[in-house]
Amino acid sequence: MCGRYVIYDRLTQGNVVLLGHDIPTNFNVAPTTEIPIIRRGADHTQELYTARWGLIPNWAKDLKIPPFFNARADKLVGNKVFWPCIQQRCLIPMAGFYEWDQTSKQPYFIQVSDEALFYTAGLWNRWCAPDGQQLDSATIITTDPNDTLADIHHRMPVIVDAEYRDTWLDAEFTTAHSLLKPYTRPMHKYPVNSKHVNNVRNNSIQCLEIMHNR
DNA sequence: CCAGACGTTGTT
DNA sequence: GTCTGG
């Protein structure tokens, strides 16, 4: 799954610069907060938007619904929450994400080995509140784990390689859906300190420190 | 995802 | 336990 992640440029050790935007570093991005997403703009170029992490369906009366921050790739077809948004695809940039070992609760930081920044597959929606306010929200699609993740968790976010980002955003569903598989290129993980990572209020670089002497 | 609050009364 | 907040 993917319930916490990192926005950071580890090459410049600073903010992420993307599509003309300067995105603030955040070492502890959590559901219900604002996240940057990439989607097709009106002129069909890729544009950076901001959305609430946790998709809000059109029928929601308020924001007090369960946080739909992940969507299972294998259950998209006909899904009452996500299927109506299947044409509203987006990419969610990140430097890495956290995963908690299912049994030990030890958190790990997981990265793509040869990419400082990578992109997960998502869907977004524009929700109209009863008072007329609009809110864009998004969810991250999950799939089975690859070898890097398998020993700690049974889900992982779908990562879209550079050559398929346009396909995810533009292709008809059958083609786009074929991209929703476990990531095959090299990834690596290392344990991090739960004292820092577990609490969303801690979003310093300490979250990325390797935890020794477990 | 994890952390933290969760209630009523009356008073400020 | 269960819900809300981040």
Added chain:
DNA sequence: CCAGACGTTGTT
């Protein structure tokens, strides 16, 4: 037809 649920996790 109307009513009611609609999700992901993990856990049992």
Added chain:
DNA sequence: GTCTGG
């Protein structure tokens, strides 16, 4: 909204 259950 849209699907399932009754």
